[in-house]
Amino acid sequence: AAMLADGSAPGAAVPSLWRSGRSLRCEAKSCQTGKISTAEAAVQSQTSQDASVQTDQSIDAAQAFQQEVQVDYASLLLFLQRVEDVVIKELNKNWTSRAFDGFEVNWTDQNEAVLCLHTLSYPEAQDQHLQVTSISWNATGSVLACSYGRLSDGDWSTEKSYVCTWNLDRRGLDPKHPDLVVDVPSSVLCLAFHPSQPSLIAGGLFSGEVVVWDTSRREDPLIWRTGLTDDTHTDPVYQVSWLPDAKHRNHFQLLSASTDGKVLVWREERDGRLALAEGFALVAQQIPRSAQLKKLTWGEAAVGVTSLSFSHFDPRVFIVGVEGGYSLKCSMAAETPALHRTGSSVSLRAPAELAFSPHGGPVYSVSCSPFHRQVLNLFLSCGTDGQVHLNSMLQTQPLLSLQLSKKYLFCVRWSPVRPLVFAAASGEGNQKCFCFTGDVHLFDFAKSSQKPAVSIKQAAAECPVYCLEFNIKQTQLLAAGDATGTVRVWQLSSDFTEQGPREMTHLEQLASETTD
Numbered sequence: 001a002a003m004l005a006d007g008s009a010p011g012a013a014v015p016s017l018w019r020s021g022r023s024l025r026c027e028a029k030s031c032q033t034g035k036i037s038t039a040e041a042a043v044q045s046q047t048s049q050d051a052s053v054q055t056d057q058s059i060d061a062a063q064a065f066q067q068e069v070q071v072d073y074a075s076l077l078l079f080l081q082r083v084e085d086v087v088i089k090e091l092n093k094n095w096t097s098r099a100f101d102g103f104e105v106n107w108t109d110q111n112e113a114v115l116c117l118h119t120l121s122y123p124e125a126q127d128q129h130l131q132v133t134s135i136s137w138n139a140t141g142s143v144l145a146c147s148y149g150r151l152s153d154g155d156w157s158t159e160k161s162y163v164c165t166w167n168l169d170r171r172g173l174d175p176k177h178p179d180l181v182v183d184v185p186s187s188v189l190c191l192a193f194h195p196s197q198p199s200l201i202a203g204g205l206f207s208g209e210v211v212v213w214d215t216s217r218r219e220d221p222l223i224w225r226t227g228l229t230d231d232t233h234t235d236p237v238y239q240v241s242w243l244p245d246a247k248h249r250n251h252f253q254l255l256s257a258s259t260d261g262k263v264l265v266w267r268e269e270r271d272g273r274l275a276l277a278e279g280f281a282l283v284a285q286q287i288p289r290s291a292q293l294k295k296l297t298w299g300e301a302a303v304g305v306t307s308l309s310f311s312h313f314d315p316r317v318f319i320v321g322v323e324g325g326y327s328l329k330c331s332m333a334a335e336t337p338a339l340h341r342t343g344s345s346v347s348l349r350a351p352a353e354l355a356f357s358p359h360g361g362p363v364y365s366v367s368c369s370p371f372h373r374q375v376l377n378l379f380l381s382c383g384t385d386g387q388v389h390l391n392s393m394l395q396t397q398p399l400l401s402l403q404l405s406k407k408y409l410f411c412v413r414w415s416p417v418r419p420l421v422f423a424a425a426s427g428e429g430n431q432k433c434f435c436f437t438g439d440v441h442l443f444d445f446a447k448s449s450q451k452p453a454v455s456i457k458q459a460a461a462e463c464p465v466y467c468l469e470f471n472i473k474q475t476q477l478l479a480a481g482d483a484t485g486t487v488r489v490w491q492l493s494s495d496f497t498e499q500g501p502r503e504m505t506h507l508e509q510l511a512s513e514t515t516d
Helices: 017-027 059-068 073-096 123-127 503-515
Strands: 115-121 131-137 143-149 161-167 180-184 188-193 200-205 210-214 222-225 237-244 252-258 262-268 274-281 305-310 317-322 327-331 352-355 363-368 378-383 387-392 400-403 409-414 421-426 439-444 454-457 465-470 477-482 486-491
Touching: 115 123, 115 161, 123 161, 131 465, 131 477, 131 486, 143 188, 143 486, 161 188, 161 200, 200 237, 200 252, 210 252, 210 262, 237 305, 252 305, 262 305, 317 363, 317 378, 378 409, 387 409, 421 465, 439 465
Parallel strands: 131 188, 188 237, 305 363, 363 409, 409 465
Antiparallel strands: 115 486, 131 143, 143 161, 161 180, 188 200, 200 210, 210 222, 237 252, 252 262, 262 274, 305 317, 317 327, 327 352, 363 378, 378 387, 387 400, 409 421, 421 439, 439 454, 465 477, 477 486
16 A cells, blocks of 8 residues: 555656756847846646737737727718819819929839740741741730741741741640640731730731731631732732721721732632732832932832831821831822832722931831820831931931840830830840840830840751730730740830830920930
8 A cells, every 4th residue: 555655756857958058149140128036847748937018008008909990981981072072073183293204113122133034936837947927916816926937048938837826825735745836838927916816817928928827726727818810919928018098997807018019908708718908119209209318219110128117197097118128108098190010900009108218228127116106207117237327207208216236136026015115026136235135125225225125045057036016915024936946035124114204205305306
């Protein structure tokens, strides 16, 4: 029984070396509060006491405060109704105030980096060493299309090419597996998605044909084509554009431009045929001459059109770039018959109104400013001389000439959201011209009117960038296609997508300074 009797034994205390060391370290520092006294015993419970704390609010006080916060919604409503007119009056005054001119609001952190979001390609086209000849965003801004062909050499007329599309918003996007691949028997040189119907895309072929595909029809996407008739272009088609039909609301016609010197407008027929609605022919003999261009000799041959862009101020006015190195201002309202010898089902007219000072070689790309203020009417052009010209439609001489490269510039595009920003695609360059092989250059006139704000490395050596397009729906995206058969989608920083204060005024000042 004695073996099971209750008993007690003294407790054992083990001093904590870790706590004493930590306490010494704390005492060595200077702090706002005094030393905290701590007492410990050799049991599981302990008592601690804190001193010199900033707040000492009881639970009861917090609950009392919450009970005091009560909203009288009826009185609040009466107050808002009473002051509504005064507040609206002051807001309207603030709207017209110039007190904060020059102050730039930025709700997000500025990011100077330009990131590559996607690298897209079609391996079968790359195996044939085909190049990306054109790219286009659809009406929603989510689908990107590219055409494959060969711009450098090879027999374009017999070599099969492709049109590929990727939906960048699709889950599980495979950058090397397009959502749709269309086989085309002739090289596709240009593409243009329909402005409002996201599935329709037009293409211009090396054969001179113009075709329209419906990407929602997977098995047989071809829905309209011009065919090979007397109205069809006799040279490759380098530009296609959708035009609003003035006679039918919400309808569009299709415009095509070719190196045969013709700019043709097509309408859709029910039998899947594109019929010629009207047309224009550029003949050297009918190009207007100016005092600055009087020394130039004009022949009687057709003037080959390589690029075209419509004015955003006057939809009847468009600029064309031609093989002879000129940019020409043209009008859809022209009535003068063209001196064109070949037969056509409609009478062709001479659209040229003004010739601008030439580049040193063929013009490959033109782009009208999307910001319509009549005093400006600006457009950009670039070509084989490696220069970008900033022109006004009101004078023949360029406002500004930028030497970006000693090699070719294949494409130039004005930003859809920043009046002072544009992008250019180069073939090859050198260090002195701030340009490198296979680059995409982003210019910001707010920072410099002489050199790019950013040069993006797109392709390897000897591989030019042939085409680029801003996304007007998702304005932070810029796509560029190159000679390796690769399309890269770049995410632009906020520097290139957020318009600064009074940018239009800055652009007007730049234009006036260069013309003084």
